Amino acid sequence: MRVSVLDTSPIVAGSTARQALHNTVDLAKLADELGFHRYWVPEHHGMRGVASSAPAVLIDHLANATRHLRVGAGGVLLPNHPPIVIAEQFGTLEALHPGRIDLGLGRAPGGALSTVDTALGERDRTTEGFLRQLDELCGYLDPAENATIKAIPAVGNAPPIWLLGSSEASARLAGERGLPYAFARHLAPAAAVAATGTYRSLAPASRMLVSVSVIAADTDERAEWLAGSTRLKVLSRVRGNRIQLPSPQDAADYPYTDDDRAEIAERSGSVLVGSPETITKQLQSVLDDTGTEELMITTPVYEHADRRRSYELIASVAEQLRRSARAWSPS
Secondary structure (H helix, E strand, C coil), X not given: CEEEEECXXXXXXXXXXXXXXXXXXXXXXXXXXXXXXXEEECCCCCCCCECCCCHHHHHHHHHHHCCCCEEXXXXXXXXXXXXXXXXXXXHHHHHHCCCCEEEEXXXXXXXXXXXHHHHHCCCCCCHHHHHHHHHHHHHHHCCCCCCCCCCHHHCCCCCCEEEEECCHHHHHHHHHHCCCEEEECCCXXXXXXXXXXXHHHHCCCCCEEEEEEEEECCCHHHHHHHHHXXXXXXXXXXXXXXXXXXXXXXXXXXXXXHHHHHHHHHHHHHEEEECHHHHHHHHHHHHHHHCCCEEEEECCCCXXXXXXXXXXHXXXXXXXXXXXXXXXXXX
């Protein structure tokens, strides 16, 4: 069982994009030391709480700062770009960091649709349009000898493509194409069992990972305290007020109504929260439910030191899960 990292480079309340990106580099170095398998960064636009907007640029920096991690995009939003540009960027990355680059692809806008379409122009975000772009991209990554146009850096330097999604439809698309699939449980926990089951039925031998939002701390009480930040942020978004991640103290001091507490309780299942013992049980449940052999962890906490500690604890949890799996393996 492998564990990996999904990092949005969060810009928390009172911080800056520069600090968020430096935190990402620091966390990637720690993940490399702790034995995590992959480190993925996403593409987002116009979101004041997210500094990861240019994954190809950030991936190169992270690959230079680490030694063992696979580094990739989680993901590039294909409708936003000409496929040849993506092939050239990621072919270049693979040429510079052979065997360490992943190209995850999605078709969401990566921010408010009105914002993205204003900046980029209206794009074809239909399934049919995405498939046309995917075929074009694959043609650049594995070109015919007589191809008229070639993405030169990508010739012989094609990174593996992963399809990203949070629904059964995306799982079906990945399975029918026989491509590795990354399911975003941190966005759609209720769809995890159906989506991963559909994918496994169509592509039983292909690779799959499941991303999970996890906040680990030395005690359950400490973890619950840290989780107050993301719960208030989610509540604020539901109420139509998008905020940067607040501090745990600000979250604790917020004047919650009974309706607010009910809303938080309804939505709290998307984040796993607790001590190593609690997180071990919760992640084992995700493994059992989805059949995945790789978990990609994202950790929405305010202080960078607490985020580092969460990943240190998750590394120990992963080792416990591996020992348990070995103990239960048939002889």
